[in-house]
Amino acid sequence: MVLYETQNELALHSENEIMENWVGDLSRPMVSICCATFNQKDWISQAMRGFLAQRTKFPFEIIVRDDASTDGTSEVVKDFAERYPRIIKHIKEVENTFSKGIFPRTAWPHLASGNYIALCEGDDFWLTEDKLQKQVDLLEANDGAVMSVALTKFCRQTGNKxxxxxxxxxxxxxxxxxxKLQAYYFHTxxxxxxxxxxxxxxxxxxxxHSLYGDTALRAILISKGSFVVLPEVVSVYRITGNGIWTSLDENKRLDWELRAAQRLSEDLSGIHAHLQKRKIYSIRRSLLKKALKSFNIFEIVRASIYLSLAVFRYKFS
Incomplete structure (x- = not known):
């Protein structure tokens, strides 16, 4: 089923139209929309349109951090920033920082000033114009919640469709x-x-370090408090095969997950650390199954030893 061809269906409002319903101190945003992008010229407009379509009672800012794109992404973002100067902040790195092991999330504390942070990368986009308002309302009504999450469409990019x-x-x-979170997945x-x-x-x-990704972020955040859920589909996760995660083969994914879970089991405590040890056990079991299929005696023995250690740590920690 083809969902979209080129443009987000949400209407693009003028800067005055976006700001006309804002109340309170207009110089201080309630929400900072943080968008990391790199060489996403074909898709960044769709992300920007989704941000600018938001209808809220509170001020928000859009911060786009371009990690030294070379394909024209920066020019697209610059055009939006010139049309929405009071809303959009365009940050273009002179050199690519990801190649140096610096992830975008470490930059947001220095750039964002809102009470809330809304994340969306430049190749994904939002589907509803009331996403931000509804999620902020949920957080305002639930003091113990650290984050609001919602539902996402997974869509594969095939040509221009x-x-x-x-x-x-x-x-x-x-x-x-x-x-409760263990049974569900929520996209960033x-x-x-x-x-x-x-x-x-x-x-x-x-x-x-650059070991922790989105899964680790979710595990750490839930250790700080509960998540409140908006039970609506509000975004599209665009699968291109070029992302950090989707570009990895199965072995590299398992290795990354394993190393992250091992570190999280040390960084977290209580039930949170225990769940990471359970994840290590699950990954070790998958690695043993792969070794058995390969008929490699050395790999089978090694995987068996590591699985035994994972069982011990999981059951007796």
Whole structure:
């Protein structure tokens, strides 16, 4: 089923139209929309249109951090920024920082000033114009929640068309604790996070290494408090095969997941650390199955030893 061909269907409002319903201190945004982009010329407009389509009662800012694109992405973002100077901040890095092991999330605390952080990368986009308003309302009504999440369409980019593959599972709960969260997946394009929590997590867990990705971010955030759920499809995750995760083969994905889970089991405590040890056990079991299929005696023995250690640590920690 073809979902979209080129442009987001949401209407593009003028800067005055976007700001006409804002109340309060217009110089301070309630939400900072943080968009990381690199060589996404064909898709960044769709992301920008989704941001600019938001109808809110509060001020928001759009921060686009371009990691030294070379394909014309920067020119597209610059055009939007010139048309929406009071809303859009365009940051273009002179040199590519990701190649030096610097992930975009470590930059947001220095760039964003909102009470909440809304994440969306430049090749994904939002589908509804009330996404931000509804998610902020949920967080304002739930003091114990650190983040609001929602549902996402997974779509594969094929030529100039997006093919709808699946939708994330909708929980039966309005609020998720760590145990309930285990049965569900939420994409980062739906995240609206309390900025104080997000900034402290970045400072305490993400600096100095690039091992932690989106899965780790989710695991750390749930250790800080509950997630509140907007049970609506609000975004599209565009699968291109060029992303950090989707470009990896199965072995590299398992290795990354394993190393991240091992570090998280040390960085977290209680049930959160225990769940990471359970994940290590699951990955080790998958690696043993792969070794058995390969008929490589050395790999089978090694995988068996590591699995035994994972079982011991999982059951007796």
């Amino acid at each position: 997006l093919v709808d593959e699946k939708v994330t599972l909708c929980p039966n709960y309005d609020v998720l604790d760590v145990e 394009s739906t995240y609206v996070i309390r900025s104080a929590i997000f900034f402290s997590v970045v400072e305490d867990y993400f600096k100095g």
